Amino acid sequence: MAKKSLIQKEKKRQKLEQKYHLIRRSSKKKIRSPLSLSEKTKMQEKLQSLPRNSAPTRLHRRCFLTGRPRANYRDFGLSGHILREMVYACLLPGATRSSW
Template sequence: MGRKSFLQREKKRKKLNQKYHLIRRSSKKEIRKTQSLSEKWEIHGKLQSLPRNSAPTRLQRRCFSTGRPRAYYRDFGLTGYILREMVHACFLPGATRSSW
């Protein structure tokens, strides 16, 4: 189980990411469209003034049942151990059982 403080931090980052997503995306489009270097620096300054935790690279994928960040399978949203338990219990349709 992930520590509660880490889980809360991730929730906060998700909220910030959603809040500033449109601003970040429009600023990046403007940077691509502009030709002059000085305008690009101004827009880049706006991007830098946004909160750090609103950047999508700050988000970390976690297992939805345990909150563990490592050994995470994107297809299922689970960590390896939980994935193995669910496959052996036949809770995941289409996943083949093997002797791990």
């Protein structure tokens, strides 16, 4: 189980990313369009004035049940060992155990 504080910090980052998503996207679009150099620097300053944690690259996928930050499967939102336990318990429809 991950520390509660890290899980809460990740949730806070997700909220910030959703809050500033449109502002960040529009300012990036304006920077890419042909503008004068002064307008481009103003848009870059506006982009830099946004909180760091509102950037989507700072988000990290975590396990839905345990909060584990590593070995996550995107399809299920679970970490590897939890996914394996759930497959063995037949709790995930469509997932089969490998046996050879």
